Amino acid sequence: MELTFKVKRFNELSTSELYKILRLRAAVFVVEQDCVYQDIDNKDQSALHVIGYKDREVVAYTRIFDAGHYFEKASIGRVVVSQNERKFGYGHDLIKESIAAIEKHFNTKSIKISAQTYLKRFYETHGFTQIGEEYLEDGIPHIGMIRE
Template sequence: MKFKVKRFDELSALEVYKILRLRAEVFIVEQECIYQDIDDKDQKALHVIGYKDKEIVAYTRLFDAGDYFKEASFGRVVIPKKERQYGYGHQLIKECVSAIETYFKTKAIKISAQTYLKKFYKTHGFKQIGEEYLEDGIPHIGMIRE
């Protein structure tokens, strides 16, 4: 898999379409979560895209400190169901951390993680902060990596 980091204005129309389709496929259809995915935050984010044979099989968006949380952050972490068995999620998080360090010059990262992924994020150095809460009807926890 090859990763690219792009600003919103560097994304092609086809890439935007495929990203939004993937996010809808996983978050809205698979997880049955009705929420406003198109939230006017994509324009200020950096987009980390993992390609396998020209198809997008990994995606997340990154935010500099102050754009979402006080710390740098990432969100909309998504891998299509049929591709999750290959460890792409771990590769994606490593790329996110590296890109945040490179582009935003910080190691401090805060995320809002779906609770069931707590162990996954712990393997990447994140620790839980605060109590569990509902975000768009799904249990989440705050996590930080310093």
């Protein structure tokens, strides 16, 4: 089954959608990755939210920003797919949708991300290239990557 994607501004999210998004982010970033960090960071309000639905459940998600709101370039963050759904390759669909949303809503192809290092090859398949050295973010190895 394919995912259905929607792109919404913060004020367009229903309370149920927001709850499902935050629950998914907490399940993966806090519980699964065993990382205590402040996920709710007051940046969601200025982001566009790319939401992947399967049978009305939120199973994939990113938030995207225009240039200057997070990095100097447009950016994709909080990239997450539910653990039970990863085997279907939805991460690739999610990144394609996120790139397309940046091109449509922000009129740019230039994107910067802060990627978990172990996902370097995944992002390279979508045209991203590593910039700079590896660094720790919330105790997890990350690299900067750009796509022009």
